[in-house]
Amino acid sequence: xxxxxxxxxxxxxxxxxxxxxxxxxxxxxxxxxxxxxxxxxxxxxxxxxxxxxxxxxxxxxxxxxxxxxxxxxxxxxxxxxxxxxxxxxxxxxxxxxxxxxxxxxxxxxxxxxxxxxxxxxxxxxxxxxxxxxxxxxxxxxxxxxxxxxxxxxxxxxxxxxxxxxxxxxxxxxxxxxxxxxxxxxxxxxxxxxxxxxxxxxxxxxxxxxxxxxxxxxxxxxxxxxxxxxxxxxxxxxxxxxxxxxxxxxxxxxxxxxxxxxxxxxxxxxxxxxxxxxxxxxxxxxxxxxxxxxxxxxxxxxxxxxxxxxxxxxxxxxxxxxxxxxxxxxxxxxxxxxxxxxxxxxxxxxxxxxxxxxxxxxxxxxxxxxxxxxxxxxxxxxxxxxxxxxxxxxxxxxxxxxxxxxxxxxxxxxxxxxxxxxxxxxxxxxxxxxxxxxxxxxxxxxxxxxxxxxxxxxxxxxxxxxxxxxxxxxxxxxxxxxxxxxxxxxxxxxxxxxxxxxxxxxxxxxxxxxxxxxxxxxxxxxxxxxxxxxxxxxxxxxxxxxxxxxxxxxxxxxxxxxxxxxxxxxxxxxxxxxxxxxxxxxxxxxxxxxxxxxxxxxxxxxxxxxxxxxxxxxxxxxxxxxxxxxxxxxxxxxxxxxxxxxxxxxxxxxxxxxxxxxxxxxxxxxxxxxxxxxxxxxxxxxxxxxxxxxxxxxxxxxxxxxxxxxxxx
Numbered sequence: 001x002x003x004x005x006x007x008x009x010x011x012x013x014x015x016x017x018x019x020x021x022x023x024x025x026x027x028x029x030x031x032x033x034x035x036x037x038x039x040x041x042x043x044x045x046x047x048x049x050x051x052x053x054x055x056x057x058x059x060x061x062x063x064x065x066x067x068x069x070x071x072x073x074x075x076x077x078x079x080x081x082x083x084x085x086x087x088x089x090x091x092x093x094x095x096x097x098x099x100x101x102x103x104x105x106x107x108x109x110x111x112x113x114x115x116x117x118x119x120x121x122x123x124x125x126x127x128x129x130x131x132x133x134x135x136x137x138x139x140x141x142x143x144x145x146x147x148x149x150x151x152x153x154x155x156x157x158x159x160x161x162x163x164x165x166x167x168x169x170x171x172x173x174x175x176x177x178x179x180x181x182x183x184x185x186x187x188x189x190x191x192x193x194x195x196x197x198x199x200x201x202x203x204x205x206x207x208x209x210x211x212x213x214x215x216x217x218x219x220x221x222x223x224x225x226x227x228x229x230x231x232x233x234x235x236x237x238x239x240x241x242x243x244x245x246x247x248x249x250x251x252x253x254x255x256x257x258x259x260x261x262x263x264x265x266x267x268x269x270x271x272x273x274x275x276x277x278x279x280x281x282x283x284x285x286x287x288x289x290x291x292x293x294x295x296x297x298x299x300x301x302x303x304x305x306x307x308x309x310x311x312x313x314x315x316x317x318x319x320x321x322x323x324x325x326x327x328x329x330x331x332x333x334x335x336x337x338x339x340x341x342x343x344x345x346x347x348x349x350x351x352x353x354x355x356x357x358x359x360x361x362x363x364x365x366x367x368x369x370x371x372x373x374x375x376x377x378x379x380x381x382x383x384x385x386x387x388x389x390x391x392x393x394x395x396x397x398x399x400x401x402x403x404x405x406x407x408x409x410x411x412x413x414x415x416x417x418x419x420x421x422x423x424x425x426x427x428x429x430x431x432x433x434x435x436x437x438x439x440x441x442x443x444x445x446x447x448x449x450x451x452x453x454x455x456x457x458x459x460x461x462x463x464x465x466x467x468x469x470x471x472x473x474x475x476x477x478x479x480x481x482x483x484x485x486x487x488x489x490x491x492x493x494x495x496x497x498x499x500x501x502x503x504x505x506x507x508x509x510x511x512x513x514x515x516x517x518x519x520x521x522x523x524x525x526x527x528x529x530x531x532x533x534x535x536x537x538x539x540x541x542x543x544x545x546x547x548x549x550x551x552x553x554x555x556x557x558x559x560x561x562x563x564x565x566x567x568x569x570x571x572x573x574x575x576x577x578x579x580x581x582x583x584x585x586x587x588x589x590x591x592x593x594x595x596x597x598x599x600x601x602x603x604x605x606x607x608x609x610x611x612x613x614x615x616x617x618x619x620x621x622x623x624x625x626x627x628x629x630x631x632x633x634x635x636x637x638x639x640x641x642x643x644x645x646x647x648x649x650x651x652x653x654x655x656x657x658x659x660x661x662x663x664x665x666x667x668x669x670x671x672x673x674x675x676x677x678x679x680x681x682x683x684x685x686x687x688x689x690x691x692x693x694x695x696x697x698x699x700x701x702x703x704x705x706x707x708x709x710x711x712x
Contacts, residue, residue: 026041028088
């Protein structure tokens with residue numbers, strides 16, 4: 001057996017083993033009499049079916065004796081079949097579930113049901129061809145989706161696609177078996193319908209829907225402006241209206257996934273549809289409205305309109321009675337040196353985050369190369385970091401806050417997800433005592449070591465915001481053996497790699513490679529100036545930061561300088577392509593996933609053309625025409641201009657339905673390198689999109705990447 005075949009067999013075995021490690025996707029707390037109940041949903045890759053398996057684990061604590069950490073867990077996890085949304089009423093008497101029903105002979109496409117459960121049985125089931133036929137698909141995505149009970153526990157609020165008449169050909173003849181009452185629009189069969197882009201394909205126009213579970217009736221709410229798509233809806237105080245985040249879609253839609261800079265507002269809509277009032281001021285991008293338990297205070301996240309897709313956020317508070325808004329937590333431009341708060345960098349906010357008396361708010365945020373939990377005083381805005389005393393660097397995520405208990409998930413580069421529980425302190429500046437509820441059952445601390453390294457580039461003015469970090473992971477091997485190094489910059493570019501459990505880096509280490517994850521300047525979690533330092537400087541500042549980090553690590557003498565590789569996806573692929581072009585003798589081989597290669601070509605084909613403008617230092621306008629100057633600038637910032645210097649063997653991995661970075665980008669680079677004699681290979685996954693996250697894709701991509709590096 002050849003050495004490469006042995007590596008392949010070991011990589012396949014390793015992937016099968018690591019694919020079984022579950023992660024926590026959601027969790028909730030409920031209190032019943034003297035019992036605290038934790039419901040947690042976990043996700044696990046299923047290689048046999050090429051999809052992810054979701055399962056539920058339930059735990060019970062006695063409220064009188066939680067401090068001892070003992071709980072009762074149901075004997076075995078319960079697989080969750082096709083659940084898309086789930087919510088429990090405030091009293092705990094009812095649970096609503098939106099369930100996906102696969103296509104069959106009756107329904108040629110997937111449909112959905114809404115089930116209402118009591119504690120003993122399913123008491124009602126609403127189907128798409130009956131009660132739910134007044135609207136289209138129910139949204140279950142994080143951007144628009146919601147499912148929530150009214151305070152009286154009679155009504156369900158959710159978001160769905162607006163039902164439109166069937167578009168037909170001018171020459172279509174109705175069959176006798178067809179529904180004669182079904183409305184149709186003749187001649188509009190091929191009329192283009194905009195959606196919200198990458199991973200929101202098919203989401204065109206959303207509506208707010210209320211389901212009356214007593215009368216078994218559905219009502220689509222009126223009164224929302226035509227240029228607004230509603231989402232993230234909650235009930236207003238008293239249940240007499242709804243609060244939602246409305247996103248503007250004129251003059252045309254831009255990609256929304258990962259893009260928190262779109263024009264939006266927080267609205268109040270009366271149930272009769274006669275009043276629709278904007279509560280935010282309309283000058284910023286807003287999201288995630290969250291109402292205090294007594295209904296007196298509404299908070300939401302806000303950030304600068306336009307600009308970088310992700311950046312530092314503020315928390316604004318709206319006083320429901322006084323009708324006034326104030327800033328509770330402001331953005332941070334340049335944090336002080338050391339462990340000072342860098343500002344709020346949160347991709348999402350849990351559905352329940354308030355203490356029972358409305359005095360405290362619990363949030364998670366990127367904090368340099370970690371993700372931490374802060375508790376904010378809802379009156380003063382003062383806050384306390386409550387996780388640093390346990391781990392200096394880790395990844396903490398708020399899952400739920402209920403009855404002054406906090407449920408979280410925590411992980412680290414060598415430790416998969418752990419479910420944790422704590423009781424809130426009496427004040428926001430108090431400390432928490434953590435109880436471990438459940439672990440994934442696996443730890444790799446004996447096999448892999450890791451550390452966070454700080455880099456300060458030379459020849460620039462010293463300052464905390466100019467320091468950046470990297471997470472260095474390496475296998476525990478013979479100290480005299482120098483292992484190869486994989487340099488791994490993140491995408492975005494305004495994203496961050498926190499000290500989380502990440503499958504690819506872990507498996508690289510288990511196969512004998514060290515991995516350097518670089519949070520170059522422009523990453524999240526280091527202050528707003530850190531983010532805004534990069535636009536206009538992509539292709540230079542970020543490239544030099546990654547290269548400086550790699551060279552600094554190599555100077556320790558612990559790694560093989562003749563076997564250095566680089567990999568990344570999206571903007572990480574952009575950096576990979578730049579690095580092998582600007583430093584052609586440094587990297588032996590590379591692997592890039594859906595890379596940005598030619599900005600001048602991408603600006604007209606991506607669902608986020610504004611990204612191309614902002615990142616090269618230009619403002620975006622919907623009605624702007626491509627000038628020669630802009631096209632020149634876009635090309636000058638692109639890796640394609642360095643293609644004639646590339647020597648590293650190049651592996652490209654492309655998603656066939658990627659709307660963010662169209663596969664034409666990678667194909668152009670493939671052809672360019674091939675005709676210049678560079679060893680190049682292209683893998684094309686026709687049914688996958690930007691993240692290349694389908695189980696079969698992820699598995700195939702990893703084996704190919706590791707074999708590519710091993711053979712070079």
